[in-house]
Amino acid sequence: MDFADLQARLQQFADERDWNRFHSPKNLAMALSVEAAELVEIFQWLTEDESRRLNDVQKGAAADEVADVLIYLARFAAMAGIDVDAAVASKLARNAVKYPVRR
Amino acid sequence: MDFADLQARLQQFADERDWNRFHSPKNLAMALSVEAAELVEIFQWLTEDESRRLNDVQKGAAADEVADVLIYLARFAAMAGIDVDAAVASKLARNAVKYPVRR
Amino acid sequence: MDFADLQARLQQFADERDWNRFHSPKNLAMALSVEAAELVEIFQWLTEDESRRLNDVQKGAAADEVADVLIYLARFAAMAGIDVDAAVASKLARNAVKYPVRR
Amino acid sequence: MDFADLQARLQQFADERDWNRFHSPKNLAMALSVEAAELVEIFQWLTEDESRRLNDVQKGAAADEVADVLIYLARFAAMAGIDVDAAVASKLARNAVKYPVRR
Known part of the structure; x- marks a missing residue:
């Protein structure tokens, strides 16, 4: 996953279609x-066990939605001026403090 | 963004805290x-214009949520057996066909 | 809106289709x-102004989703044993305190 | 549940606080x-079984969120000009056709 490359491709995609006016952070957060x-929706009527052993159709549908989420996340971060790598690193560091390992 | 490295760290984090039993794809999709x-929520009462010029507090809050989404997305993909790079590449290719550039 | 009547109809609907096993509060919250x-989704690319003057097609689509939300809300409350009227009355009373009128 | 009365109270609440400018259907859909x-969130780490036997704290938390959803639903419908009773009746009629009882 090269995030900067993905964001550059999404910027070009939006430029070519005149979509930048729609891509406010507010709207992109909604779309995400x-x-x-x-x-x-894929999981709402499945049991947890069923969700742990998806068939190929279910896995393909989930992969599609994962891609959509990631695409809007990358686009949102670009338009909001957010450094995703730094945000994830900061969050992981805080989570390690917030949820200490019990021994 | 090294997705495989992030997923390995999240796996270790879950292992150390005995969280794997909570991390069904169903539950992770909910958390995401x-x-x-x-x-x-950050944007619900902001205008689109306001969302395009966030102050540092708002940007920091948004960065935190972006990190949380990405962390659950990475964890979901790992637990559901989804190849995120392939899913994004496939989706981008289909989007280029679905939304042709008007000239 | 006769909530008790709606809930009775939804119970009968679920009984006739053997859907009660799917209707855990967890799953119904997801569906809601x-x-x-x-x-x-109807509003994600509309401006706020556009959302204030919906055409009949948009209004019909929104009405459909409003109905779906309300149906799952009623069903959720029934299955979780929640008194919706009491919950709303309690929330309105607290909101009046939380957000005092500035004079 | 007297929906018209609830909507009248919410209108007065918004009038007194000068909130109408925030209450576009777009924003209210987001808030909902x-x-x-x-x-x-209450249910994301609970099993379905646990969600079927909530304790009083969990039930109170869920009741609070149910109230918030219903309040924003009522407010959304008012601002979007949607007749909720008609929308629900129409949806129930269509669901009965869409999901016939198997005998």
Whole structure:
């Protein structure tokens, strides 16, 4: 996953289609959450066990939604001026403190 | 963004805390959508223009939620056996056909 | 809106189709959030101004999603043993305190 | 549940706080989906069985989110000009056709 390359491709995609005016961070956050819900929809009537052993059709559908979420996440971060690598590193460091390992 | 490295770190994090039993794809999809909604919450009362010029506090809050979404996305993909790079490449190729450039 | 009547009809609907085993509060909360996202999807690329003057097609689509949300909300409340009228009354009373009128 | 009365109270609440400018259907749909996600959050790490036997704390938290969803749903419908009773009746009629009872 080369995030900077993905973001450059999405910028070109938006430029060629005159989509930048739609791509406010507000709208992209909405679109991201809609794609996340489409992922949830795949699992809403499955048991947890069933969700752990997806068939190929289910896995393909989930992969599609994962891609949509990641694409909107990359686009959102670009338009909002967010450094995703730094944000993830910071969050992981805080999570390690917030959830200490019990021994 | 080294996705495989992130997924390895998340696996270790879950192992050390005995969290694997909670990390069914069903539950992780739910958690991902909750984080996506927390991103939406930042923008729900902002205008689109305001969302295009976030202050540092707002940008920091958004970065935190972006990290949470990406972490659950990586973890979901690992637990569901999804190749994220392949899924994104496939989706980008289909989007180029679905939304042709008008000249 | 006769909520008790709606809930009785939904119970009969589920009974006749053997759907009760799917209708855990966990699953119904997921389904509710998916329908809420389908409502969001209608608005994701509209401006706020456009959302204030929907055409009949848009209004019909939104009405459909409103119905889906309300149906799952009623069903969720029934299966979780929640008194919706009491919950709303309690929330309104707290909101009046939380957000005092500035004079 | 007297929906018209609830909507009248919410209108007065918004009038007194000068909130109408924030209450575009776009923004209210976002807020509704955020509250729906807060409901999902309660259940994300619970098993389905656990979600069927909530303790009083969990039930109270869920009731709060149910109220928030219903309040934003009522407000959304008012601002979008949607007749909720008609929308639900129409949807129930279509669901009865879409999901016939197997005998």
